Amino acid sequence: MRRLLTAAVAxxxxxxxxxxxxxxxxTPPPPSGNYTLASLSGQYAFIxxxxxxxxxxxxxxxxxxxxxxxxxxxxxxxxxxxxxxxAGSVTNAVPxxxxxxxxxxxxxxxxxxxxxxxxxxxxxxxxxxSDGLMIDETSTSSQASTGSGNFxxxxxxxxxxxxxxxxxxxxxxxxxxxxxxxxxxPESLIGQFTVANGVVNPGFFDDNDDGTLTSNASFTGTxxxxxxxxxxxxxxxxxxxxxxxxxxxxxxxxxxxxxxxxSTNLGMLSGDAVRQNSNFPLDVSGITGSFAxxxxxxxxxxxxxxxxxxxxxxxxxxxxxxxxxxxxNEVQFNNLSNASITSYDGNTGRGTLSFSNGATTTFSFVFxxxxxxxxxxxxxxxxxxxxxxxxxxxxxxxxxxxSPFTSSNVCSTWALEAQSPSLxxxxxxxxxxxxx
Amino acid sequence: MxxxxxxxxLLFMLAGSLALCLSLDAQQAxxxxxxxxxxxxxxxxxxxxxxxxxxxxxxTAPPMGAHVTIQTATGQVDxxxxxxxxxxxxxxxxxxGDSVRIVGEPMALGEGTYFAARIxxxxxxxxxVRNAKGFPLSPASTLTPAQKxxxxxxx
Numbered sequence: 001m002r003r004l005l006t007a008a009v010a011x012x013x014x015x016x017x018x019x020x021x022x023x024x025x026x027t028p029p030p031p032s033g034n035y036t037l038a039s040l041s042g043q044y045a046f047i048x049x050x051x052x053x054x055x056x057x058x059x060x061x062x063x064x065x066x067x068x069x070x071x072x073x074x075x076x077x078x079x080x081x082x083x084x085x086x087a088g089s090v091t092n093a094v095p096x097x098x099x100x101x102x103x104x105x106x107x108x109x110x111x112x113x114x115x116x117x118x119x120x121x122x123x124x125x126x127x128x129x130s131d132g133l134m135i136d137e138t139s140t141s142s143q144a145s146t147g148s149g150n151f152x153x154x155x156x157x158x159x160x161x162x163x164x165x166x167x168x169x170x171x172x173x174x175x176x177x178x179x180x181x182x183x184x185x186p187e188s189l190i191g192q193f194t195v196a197n198g199v200v201n202p203g204f205f206d207d208n209d210d211g212t213l214t215s216n217a218s219f220t221g222t223x224x225x226x227x228x229x230x231x232x233x234x235x236x237x238x239x240x241x242x243x244x245x246x247x248x249x250x251x252x253x254x255x256x257x258x259x260x261x262x263s264t265n266l267g268m269l270s271g272d273a274v275r276q277n278s279n280f281p282l283d284v285s286g287i288t289g290s291f292a293x294x295x296x297x298x299x300x301x302x303x304x305x306x307x308x309x310x311x312x313x314x315x316x317x318x319x320x321x322x323x324x325x326x327x328x329n330e331v332q333f334n335n336l337s338n339a340s341i342t343s344y345d346g347n348t349g350r351g352t353l354s355f356s357n358g359a360t361t362t363f364s365f366v367f368x369x370x371x372x373x374x375x376x377x378x379x380x381x382x383x384x385x386x387x388x389x390x391x392x393x394x395x396x397x398x399x400x401x402x403s404p405f406t407s408s409n410v411c412s413t414w415a416l417e418a419q420s421p422s423l424x425x426x427x428x429x430x431x432x433x434x435x436x
Numbered sequence: 437m438x439x440x441x442x443x444x445x446l447l448f449m450l451a452g453s454l455a456l457c458l459s460l461d462a463q464q465a466x467x468x469x470x471x472x473x474x475x476x477x478x479x480x481x482x483x484x485x486x487x488x489x490x491x492x493x494x495x496t497a498p499p500m501g502a503h504v505t506i507q508t509a510t511g512q513v514d515x516x517x518x519x520x521x522x523x524x525x526x527x528x529x530x531x532x533g534d535s536v537r538i539v540g541e542p543m544a545l546g547e548g549t550y551f552a553a554r555i556x557x558x559x560x561x562x563x564x565v566r567n568a569k570g571f572p573l574s575p576a577s578t579l580t581p582a583q584k585x586x587x588x589x590x591x
Contacts, residue, residue, distance in 0.1 A: 087576035089587035300570035301499035327499030
């Protein structure tokens with residue numbers, strides 16, 4: 001009994017010592033790494049997607065912003081411009097008048113963009129000196145906004161219409177321009193176009209607008225300078241305007257191989273166009289190896305995310321694994337069948353694939369490859385022959401490298417971005433390894 | 437006076453029969469095919485009439501979002517309302533004890549089922565929480581043209 005009492009007293013003493021208010025809190029080690037203020041230097045094209053509470057509003061509305069800022073490598077933002085689309089209401093070419101930023105050795109920091117008296121605040125993490133991830137943390141008297149996105153260093157030498165040349169694959173997602181109540185509704189627009197000197201011809205797209213599918217439609221379009229914003233010539237920030245698949249956009253050139261878009265009519269779409277690599281498969285036999293894919297968007301239940309992998313070879317898909325989070329309901333499919341690439345067009349990089357879960361559910365997708373290793377993908381699952389889909393979701397497809405994967409060979413420093421799937425209109429940046 | 441009471445009684449009986457009928461309809465309309473229940477189809481829509489037992493604005497139980505439990509003539513039904521901010525934007529409040537009419541249809545998710553609401557009606561006020569394709573709405577769907585115009589100042 002005395003031993004028990006002694007043990008109890010000792011345990012109580014230890015607990016009291018460990019948990020008393022006076023006990024020093026555990027302090028994490030200071031961030032380590034090689035990043036400095038100089039790591040963020042030059043012009044960066046950014047995209048951020050989320051929601052905003054405006055002054056006096058009791059509810060948030062969707063918001064996407066695309067723009068360009070200039071960092072001086074010493075903690076100052078020296079200028080820039082952005083275009084904002086708030087639930088279909090567009091504000092064009094808003095000048096960034098200044099700002100500041102911090103960078104910790106591990107790449108994390110804060111980025112403030114000033115618009116006259118207003119300032120937007122972002123948390124950032126550099127994934128290299130050329131790019132990084134950002135979250136919107138703005139809370140001012142005029143607005144409070146959330147959102148996530150990324151920024152990529154721009155090649156100022158490419159700031160001309162003529163440098164955007166060749167064939168590009170695009171993925172624009174967000175909300176449609178349906179003005180009939182109750183909308184706006186979810187939309188995904190993916191496709192491929194060929195452009196020379198600002199003339200887009202031909203282009204092809206697959207649209208999933210609120211579950212209504214338009215498949216492999218052709219279009220012509222344009223890329224040009226913006227006559228309505230002469231104060232912001234394309235040579236300043238790579239900014240211009242475009243007509244793609246019948247919709248108007250503002251774009252920002254990252255470099256000759258990547259352009260960021262934000263729609264300026266008919267809804268709220270945004271995303272990147274990426275130049276097709278000369279090695280993109282000319283026929284289905286060129287689609288080989290292991291691929292991981294991710295689509296995010298909306299279902300009738302709410303937000304939807306699917307992430308999975310497959311091995312491709314001779315039109316067949318094997319070793320399929322898919323994890324699904326449908327409005328909080330998590331399911332893993334590891335016994336999928338009837339998996340194949342059902343069509344592929346080597347001229348455009350467009351293909352379709354499908355697989356089944358038992359005899360009842362077929363998952364169908366359209367994809368456009370920008371190279372043998374990556375592309376964009378849109379889900380089109382729905383009753384066959386109806387041109388309708390039961391979900392609106394899209395994302396990216398990437399070849400896997402470095403397998404077999406082990407705990408040690410995926411051990412690295414990673415930057416992670418997560419966002420609400422129903423708002424996932426930002427080009428996928430699921431997790432990037434960091435290099436300092 | 438007596439004939440007035442009879443008329444009132446008749447009206448009550450009629451209303452009761454209608455409510456029971458709608459509730460029975462709700463049950464009879466539930467297809468047994470689980471696959472069918474994974475697709476929202478406006479042609480399957482039915483009405484539920486009942487009294488609110490519980491209202492949650494942000495349930496973490498799938499499907500995430502606003503849920504209301506209503507007591508119908510045949511039992512309690514879990515109804516998913518989507519984004520509670522849509523109701524808030526329309527100044528639409530729900531409290532235990534409120535009588536409501538809900539247009540929607542049963543849906544399957546995982547191993548369970550729930551009732552997906554498209555329109556919620558309390559008294560004379562009705563609010564759409566899903567579109568005709570079944571996708572939950574965002575508060576942006578409630579914006580007036582003037583409110584949309586005011587958003588142009590957002591940075």
